[in-house]
Amino acid sequence: MxxxxxxxxxxxxxxxxxxxxxxxxxxxxxxxxxxxxxxxxxxxxxxxxxxxxxxxxxxxxxxxxxxxxxxxxxxxxxxxxxxxxxxxxxxxxxxxxxxxxxxxxxxxxxxxxxxxxxxxxxxxxxxxxxxxxxxxxxxxxxxxxxxxxxxxxxxxxxxxxxxxxxxxxxxxxxxxxxxxxxxxxxxxxxxxxxxxxxxxxxxxxxxxxxxxxxASRKTSSGTNVPGWHYTQPYVQGAADDHELWASPEICEGKLDHNLLWNEIYYEPADDLRVVDMATGDICLWLGEDEFLSRIEKIYTNSKSCKDTSAMDVSPLKNTGISIGAITQDLSFSEITKINDLISHIVVLSSEFAVTNVPKDSSVKIILHRVESSKKGSKQLREILPKIFETISTVSMQDQVIILCDSGKDLCVGLALAILAKYFDRDWNLVSSLPHVNKDVIKQHLCMVLSCRQVNPSRNTLQSVNTILM
Structure with a gap:
């Protein structure tokens, strides 16, 4: 060769x-x-x-x-x-x-x-x-x-x-x-x-x-790394840009740090285990194909055991607005049992929705199929005016839950738009539209950050600014 x-x-x-x-x-x-x-x-x-x-x-x-x-x-x-x-x-x-x-x-x-x-x-x-x-x-x-x-x-x-x-x-x-x-x-x-x-x-x-x-040692070749005793070269910064190597074909695109450490690393079953617990490293005899096959099965098993009642939602103090993530279809009863004062549930997701909604329910379900991407962030410019036609008021008696795939981006954009439209900078409800500029949006975002760790993209914030100003 x-x-x-x-x-x-x-x-x-x-x-x-x-x-x-x-x-x-x-x-x-x-x-x-x-x-x-x-x-x-x-x-x-x-x-x-x-x-x-x-x-x-x-x-x-x-x-x-x-x-x-x-x-x-x-x-x-x-x-x-x-x-x-x-x-x-x-x-x-x-x-x-x-x-x-x-x-x-x-x-x-x-x-x-x-x-x-x-x-x-x-x-x-x-x-x-x-x-x-x-x-x-x-x-x-x-x-x-x-x-x-x-x-x-x-x-x-x-x-x-x-x-x-x-x-x-x-x-x-x-x-x-x-x-x-x-x-x-x-x-x-x-x-x-x-x-x-x-x-x-x-x-x-x-x-x-x-x-x-x-965490990673600087190396140009991946060899001569102290403590590295494997035939394949060491990869510096192996986790960087994980979406490029943990592709959608692997575990439905859900291979992340949580799946690695919570499910894969400590898998006890002999026919699925990929880590030698005596060394804490991947089994030396395990090739790439078998490794991928096993973690795929571990992922499938973990998905079937997932707690379907788990909700990741954070209230924004006393505004009546809550934001959170939707990572699977959620039943109407699971959402409303944690709060019986909800008037609107807004879902911004390309995959998931609210299911089993009673026909006689007074709660309005607003679903927009939006993906978590730059394209999805720009779609907010079309979506926000439509949502405002439905949500005319927000209070502790008429509460709104806003969900998106990450719980950190699109739902934050909508929440910021509602806050800027109906609340002052201290989150007191106002009767007339407050003056809105980029500084006001930044101030609202700072207060949102005190309630939940979020990271709205630049494109999401630009869409909010475009609609409100």
């Missing part, structure tokens, strides 16, 4: 689902070494490297918010819920990964440091900071000099006051609220760890530490 063909076969082997999962398991063992601290997974990639039972929270710091020349503090991805964890521990570990060619993703290198710096700037503005003089000198920005150039660091420093002013102008968070969430008046300081770096988690009594941890 020619050398080029051997390389081609090796690349094909490294791209198999089996080898990706084994690489994820290998990296997860490294992450597990830090379990003495609360472990936070950065969506989406980081979720794969932490067992759900060991995940204190998940956040969404995007690498694109840290790309050169595009550094920003995202007003859509505030991640303020992570601050509450510091009341449990002065140090938390934030996990992410990246594909080959880099040691660390920009989300950990620059997005998180910018986030910390902006919040510190707000928390210590106009204060004597002699105690933290070294930290405060660059507008509180800390980046690793071996990975972020001095010129890039300097350019980021100049943007921090502007980002802080924007947060303050919108009233998204104030100094006292930050101190209350954290439980003390101390700065947030990022540190960086990755496989092969000879240091431990940094902790100090006079600061809150965010250990930015890369």
């Amino acid at each position: 020619e050398y080029s063909q051997i390389l081609k076969d090796l690349r094909r082997e490294s791209a198999t689902v089996r080898n990706r999962i084994q690489s994820i398991i290998f990296d997860a063992k490294y992450v597990a070494q830090f379990s003495e601290f609360p472990i936070v997974a950065n969506e989406r990639c980081g979720l794969w490297y932490v067992e759900p039972k060991n995940t204190a929270a998940s956040v969404y710091f995007k690498s694109t918010d840290g790309h050169t020349g595009q550094w920003k503090f995202s007003l859509r991805r505030l991640n303020f819920h992570m601050l509450d964890l510091f009341q449990l521990s002065q140090t938390i570990v934030l996990v992410d990964s990246t594909r080959k060619g880099k040691i660390m993703p920009d989300a950990l290198l620059k997005t998180v440091p910018m986030w910390c710096a902006v919040l510190n700037y707000i928390m210590f503005e106009k204060e004597d900071v002699d105690q933290w003089d070294e930290l405060a000198k660059d507008n509180w920005l800390c980046t690793p000099p071996e990975m972020v150039s001095a010129s890039e660091h300097s350019a980021m420093v100049k943007l921090i006051p502007e980002h802080a002013r924007e947060v303050q102008k919108l009233g998204l968070v104030v100094k006292q609220e930050l101190i209350q969430k954290l439980g003390a008046h101390k700065p947030l300081v990022p540190h960086w760890l990755y496989p092969g770096k000879k240091s431990r988690v940094s902790a100090s009594d006079n600061q809150f530490s965010i250990c930015c941890l890369t």
Whole structure:
């Protein structure tokens, strides 16, 4: 066999689902070494490297918010819920990964440091900071000099006051609220760890530490990785862009971190098991075809055992609006038994619906077949006016439940539109249409984020803005 063909076969082997999962398991063992601290997974990639039972929270710091020349503090991805964890521990570990060619993703290198710096700037503005003089000198920005150039660091420093002013102008968070969430008046300081770096988690009594941890080891070939004893090459950042390799043909497109750790990894049946529990790794004798066949059966079994009564819905305080996910057909009685004041149930889904609706029910069911995609987000421009024709009022006596496939995107868009149309910025019901602009939408989104961890896409927010303004 020619050398080029051997390389081609090796690349094909490294791209198999089996080898990706084994690489994820290998990296997860490294992450597990830090379990003495609360472990936070950065969506989406980081979720794969932490067992759900060991995940204190998940956040969404995007690498694109840290790309050169595009550094920003995202007003859509505030991640303020992570601050509450510091009341449990002065140090938390934030996990992410990246594909080959880099040691660390920009989300950990620059997005998180910018986030910390902006919040510190707000928390210590106009204060004597002699105690933290070294930290405060660059507008509180800390980046690793071996990975972020001095010129890039300097350019980021100049943007921090502007980002802080924007947060303050919108009233998204104030100094006292930050101190209350954290439980003390101390700065947030990022540190960086990755496989092969000879240091431990940094902790100090006079600061809150965010250990930015890369799960995967940097490698160009996938070979010569310490501790990797398998014939196929190691895949750095194997979980990245999982929708490209965990394709719709595999487990109906439902192969994710939850299925891996909650069902596949601990499968007890001998004829289905894929993991050797003596080593915690995938059975060496298991080929790709048999591996895929077994996880398909595990998925089918888990689906048949799923609790059909489970609902994932969050009320938006006392507005009468609740938002959530619909991941299977839901019976009318299952929805209404948790709330007998519902007047409307809105479902924005390409697959699922409300079933067994009584003919004499006064509750209006509004179903729009919308997929969770850029196309679906743009469809909201046609759908929202139609929904407003049906929903003329919202209150605690006339409540609305809004469901979409993810519980984080389309349902949030509709909720924001209703909030902006019928409520003021403090979520008090108003009799006339309030003035609406992009800042108002951002303020409503910030309050939604205090009720549920959501992540509406840019296209969803643009559709809301188009309809309301």
